[in-house]
Amino acid sequence: MTASKGRAKGTNRLPLLAQAGPVSLWMILFVTIPMLFIIFISFMTRGTFGGVEYTPSLESYQTMMEVTYFHIIVKSLGVAAETTIACLIVGYPFAYYIARKPPATASRLITLLMIPFWTNSLMRLNAWMLIFQTNGPVNNFMLNTHMIDKPITFIFTDGLVLLGLITNYLPFAVLPMYSSIEKLQKPILEASADLGAKPSVTLLKVTLPLTFPGIFSAIILTFIPALGTYVITDMLGGGKVLYIGNIIKNQFGTIRNWPLGAAMSVLLLAVTALMIFLYSRFAKVEDMEVV
Amino acid sequence: MEKAIVALKGVNKWYGNNHVVKDLDLEVAEGEFLTLLGPSGCGKTTTLRMIAGFEDASSGRIEVQGEGVDEKEPYQRDVNTVFQSYSLFPHLNVFDNIAYGPRIKKRPKEEIEQDVEEMLRLVQMSGYEKRKPDALSGGQKQRIAIARALINKPRVLLLDEPLGALDLKLRKQMQIELKRLQKKLGITFIYVTHDQEEAMSMSDRIAVMKDGIILQIDKPTEIYNRPNCRFVADFIGESNIMGGTVTKVEGDLLTVATPDGEVQTKGVGFAVGEEIDISVRTEYLECSSEPAGSFSLKATIRDFTNMGTVIKTSALTASGKELRISAFEQDENLHEGQDVYLFWKPEKSVPIHREQKEAKA
Secondary structure (H helix, E strand, O other), X not given: OHHHHHHHHHHHHHHHHHHHHHHHHHHHHHHHHHHHHHHHHHOOEEOOOOOEEOOOOOHHHHHHOOHHHHHHHHHHHHHHHHHHHHHHHHHHHHHHHHHOOOHHHHHXXXXXXXXXXXXXXXXXXXXXXXXXXXXXXHHHHHHHOOOOOOOOOOOOOHHHHHHHHHHHHHHHHHHHHHHHHHHOOHHHHHHHHXXXXXXXXXXXXXXXXXXXXXXXXXXXXXXXXXXXXXXXXXXXXXOOOOOHHHHHHHHHOOOOOHHHHHHHHHHHHHHHHHHHHHHHHHOOOOOOOOO | OOOEEEEEEEEEEEEOOEEEEEEEEEEEEOOOEEEEEOOOOOOHHHHHHHHHXXXXXXXXXXXXXXXXXXXXXXXXXXXXXXXXOOOOOOOOOHHHHHHHHHHHOOOOHHHHHHHHHHHHHHOOOOOOOOOOHHHOOHHHHHHHHHHHHHOXXXXXXXXXXXXXXXXXXXXXXXXXXXXXXXXXXOOEEEEEEOOHHHXXXXXXXXXXXXXXXXXXXXXXHHHHHOOOOHHHHHHOOOEEEEEEEEEEEEOOEEEEEEOOEEEEEEOOOOOOOOEEEEEXXXXXXXXXXXXXXXXXEEEEEEEEEEOOOOEEEEEEEOOOOEEEEEEOOOOOOOOOOOEEEEEOOHHHEEEEEOOOHHHHO
């Protein structure tokens, strides 16, 4: 009797485990464990010859608060914020324009937006370098039209890094905003005009608030990767301007200070978690179904 | 007619090669409840949207209060619209939805608060200020949409099938409320619907539209009793329509030869030999087992249908035409398959010239 009871219980449990099992297992193996390991390492000590000594310490976090690193963190946050704001300012009108086109035209425009992403990102970055180098087309054009007397150095400047970041992350900003603007129904905008609102007022009081979830998604999808990037900053910044991404890469690579690299990663993780928390708090609650 | 508050003069609307509104002339009097009635695709909604300013007329002139509005954007026009889809702002609560218009006009805060409360009382929705639109039922949403439009004190309210999404019972109730509201406020209503019953019960005048033209514009009773063409007779209420040739004209009494025999009707402006249609409302068609009246048509009873308030009797004439009769009570003496005589009082039928207006459409 007890056996059959146990079996009944077992059969009851198995399907549930079978459903959630593989996914949970995958998540635990490839996400949770590595993440916990990173957090764990960040609280350990740096080994003399580059390894990790398993004696707990806050050494890495203290290093992170030192002026040099703290400055880099603030600067990285600043560049990521600039990238995000620029992507929103350029991306929103673009997304709006696409969303108001007939579906066939819209999907063609989106394809155009995505085409650069079928090419290798290193090639795209090299292309920017070629365009902006000392004897590249931009400098040549400005020299020939006498806008300048001698070539401007664009390469390895913060400005070019920012341009690279913006062009790289723009599609990630446009797509979520497009999908939320597209859902916005025309009668809602007509109702606003009918009640006396000029187009600018409708934009502020109806369109922007109703597409806020898309804007917030765009912020997350540009800010977080822009904060962690190192390829773009390395290539266009020439490696001489350091950002969080470069530091993490170097700590795990050449410098071999894993605990510090891990601590920096934990910081990125914390920023990401905070933003996702804010998103779930403010963007999701609003029911976007138009009534 | 009193002073027209809205006037359309020779208005045309083309969508590419599609001529949806054709040379439309329309005058709406101050305080009037006018309904644009017609099947889908007849141009009624387009006409309304042109008055609101959401569509530009391809040609012609639209006037509101005697002033051309063709150059004015929707937000500059002194009319407000109640949409079929309600179109409440989902991110704003009921209070903010209603206060949207007055706030844009930068009216004082206390005044807005008072007005919103008054509007909520008017549409019987007091106490719902803090609700979000998605927490309201369809009927409640429509009340808020009406309040949101009325708070702007428009001279003209445009309503685009506002009750279309509601169930029958609620729709009937809202019809009565809307009509009372319109009378109380004295605002001109231009109302678009495809529901002829709705049009009949609410309107001061009905404009029946088809294929971009107005076929007939008149008081509901006139439209019902004196349809000027076959389409109107058929679209409004339930009619039996028979074709025939006028054989005798005595004053306004016409004798008409139909395939099933001679019948009589009353009307002026018809000549002997003219091919006409005769429209007889189902409630005016009578049925008897013996010949009666000044004429009668032989027919066989096909079946009876109980519609609740009325019983419908269907009868077939010798030529195979189906005629329908509606009556409050079923004649006990009649049964299916029985041969009967059909007749009507000549003044209760309408002679109609053949397809002249519709030919234009």
